[in-house]
Amino acid sequence: MIKILRIIAFFLFIGCHLAFLLSILFEKVNNFWLISGILISTALITYAYYHKNIQEEEYFFDDLQDIVYISLGALLTYFISVDLEFGSVIAAGFTGTLASYLPNIFRKTWIQRVPVAAYCGAFVGMTAPAVSSGYTFIIFSAFLTGALFISAKNVFNGFGGKLGTIAFGGVALSSLIVYLLF
Incomplete structure (x- = not known):
């Protein structure tokens, strides 16, 4: 079952990256060099993802x-961004900085997991109020992002943009579900 989730996560990440690249392609269709660069980037990303070594872990409680x-990172970031009106970048920076100091303050082994997950949640919390319908949407997006985060735990390590891509996938999937249901 875990292997199936890893394969699904693999194709979701490729799909997210291809969506980014295709959005650029459709915006600037007339530029030959841009189209060539996107095609080369797509080929390199797919090759790198395909040949990346996947290590499996199973820790249900940690997941x-x-x-x-x-969820906590997303809620804190959204609160600071929307309710306190500091803006999404400042809010995500504050959440990431706060989370990064927690392992130094509290020397517990379980708290070592907080910074990466909370910063991934900070990207979810950066969702614009025009896209999200409030805290319910942010919580739903955070849970979907958490599912993607868990399924891609040991996949794509060393690739830049992993947390942002995971958060984008969770928010995009949430938006699609909300759009289809309501």
């Missing part, structure tokens, strides 16, 4: 904790 930390 649930990651979902909680992602």
Whole structure:
């Protein structure tokens, strides 16, 4: 079952990256060099993803904790951004900085997991109020992002943009579900 989730996560990440690249392509269709660069980038990303070594771990309780930390990071960032009106970049920076100091303050082994998950949640919390319908949407997006985060735990390590791509996938999937249901 875990292997199937890893394969699904693999194709979701490729799909997210291809969506980014295709959006650029459709915006600037007339530029030959841009189209060539996008095609080369797509080929290189797919090749790198395909040949990346995948290591499997199974820690159910730790995975649930990651979902909680992602949700807390998303909620804190959204609160600071929307309710306190500091803006999404400042809010995500504050959340990431706060989370990064927690392992130094509290020397517990479980708290070592907080910074990465909370920062992934900070990207979810950066969702614009025009896209999200409030805290319910942010919590739903955080749970979907947590599921993606868990399924891609040991996949794509060393690739830049992993947390942002995971958060984008969770928010985009949430938006699609909300759009289809309502």
